[in-house]
Amino acid sequence: MDVETLLGELRKPETLTLLGRALEPHLKDGARTLVYPMPYADAIGHLAPEPHYLASLYGPEYDRIVLLTPPRAVSTMKRPLYDLLARDFGMAETQHVPLLLLRDLDRGIVQMGPFDLCLVHTHKFYRAYTQHRAARKPLVHLRLDDEMRAAGERWLASIGLEQGSPYVTLHMREEGYAHDAGSAPYGKLRTVDPANSRPAVDWLVEAGYTVFRLGGEKSEPFTHPSGKVIDLPHDPRAEDFLDIYLMATCSFSLNCQSGPEALARAFGRPSVNTNLLPTVMSHHLGSDIFLFKPLYRGDSTTPLSYEEQLSCMLPNRLVSGPLPDQDWYAEHGFRAEDCSADDLLAAVQEMHALLGDGPAPDDAANARFVVMSKSYEDQIRDNEIARFQGNDVYAYAHNMGTLSAAWAGLNPWFLA
Structure with a gap:
């Protein structure tokens, strides 16, 4: 509209009347x-x-x-x-x-x-x-x-x-999921292959965690031989409030760029945010670690470095809210691949060590990432279109969360 x-x-008087009626029960004098x-x-x-x-x-x-x-x-x-x-x-x-x-x-x-x-x-x-x-x-x-x-x-x-x-929540945005018909195109780039999370889940079980897989009733079953992996969408014991409760109380959440990740953040719980695409509105908590999907252009078999992604202004290629513009990516020949099973396993092990007061990982990769992000923000701050749209401030320039050191080590092309 x-x-x-x-x-x-x-x-219109009738519009204001409707607004007043809706708000009246919630207004208090003074x-x-x-x-x-x-x-x-x-x-x-x-x-x-x-x-x-x-x-x-x-x-x-x-x-x-x-x-x-x-x-x-x-x-x-x-x-x-x-x-x-x-x-x-x-x-x-x-x-x-x-x-x-x-x-x-x-x-x-x-x-x-x-x-x-x-x-x-x-x-x-x-x-x-x-x-x-x-x-x-x-x-x-x-x-x-x-x-x-x-x-x-x-x-x-x-x-x-x-x-x-201890328990961990697991959410994977699946191919074909859409909140409604209108939102379907916004999710194509953000889907993940559930199979890539299995080694991480195996490791979590061995480390003593219970893993609660969250999802909708149409989610594909996530079967696992251990009774410590509970597939809530298909478990007859599940109750409707559990994804709220579990996200609010978990040791950490293993998730992707999809709505449920916001639950962990809203309740202040740490996350391993996987399979991300860069957007200016990436609001990680200080306790989060994150890792990105490899991006390719055209027929290239070499992933785009972070510097190359920024040169294409990918963090500003958005639709409604912090959602990457699927149509723009397709029109300009960009394609995304999922983080590998090794990527997810290493990041989960990194988070486990961080929560257990283990040795701090090398911060050099994150420091370089922030410097590059600040340079990008310097560019968009003076961009009239970005300023008009409200997209002229870059979250990653301000140390929100930490680039996974383990992932950066496995994927040296990113900061090359």
Whole structure:
């Protein structure tokens, strides 16, 4: 919906009436309230990180933050997370599409009587969070409530997992998955081959971890001979809230560039972020390590180095939010391959050592990566198009997470 149409809708008395009705239960006299429209709240990649970002950015300034969302009852909504958020946020529901899209007006924070309306475009909202992180300002993570924590502990006990036993969550975005028909093209580059995670899973089991594979009901079964690998999408003991609980309490998450990774970040849990494509909005936590998909151009059998990727401005080739533009990659002859089984195994072993207070890995690769990222940010900071789009700040230039030293050692072409 274009800006002029949205402005016309906002000027209609009936639109303002609908907004007032949705917000009325969540407004309190004298309380400073910020309202943030979330048109894609039924996607976990928005419902998990954006409240965490909002609370980190604006929590100190406001008494209350209200999320304006599609109805909780929509079939794709992650209801356990929605209900958990309702403890700390106002959750105002509406089916009126123009109201949900109001942030596309990109007018900043607008005072509207008893509340402020956050009309900040998605890219610029994420940009503000990048700057917040770059300034090393405090983060406000999501928290489990006592009820969900107790239910999770009971469930773990019911499957025989002793309290305090370590466990890892595993998520792999599969070929053919799409949140909806419109989002299908955005996921093609981000799919991974589940087979490449098997050596890492084998090693985790040997090291004493239980591994919980997360996914949707249409996920391909992930079979493993050990009872310590639990394929939740196909386990009759699974309950709907478990991916929330397990992501919030795991030792770490082994994941890829897909919505569920945001759950671990929102709850402040470490991740091994694998199979990444470079984007300006890569918001890793300080405890994360990350590794990239090899990228090729044309018929070349040699992967593009990081310097070559930056020369093509790949971190700025985005669609909605921090999603790589599949069409642009295809049009310009780029193709991606999955991280290898050896890559994933080495990164998992690296994270295990980091959590166990083992020797710190050599930081030389990450230091070079950050220097190159800062040089790239210097270029896009003066780029008018990037600035207009809100894509002129590069997260990797600000030490968010750490490039996996093990992966960099296995893939010397990247920083060559």
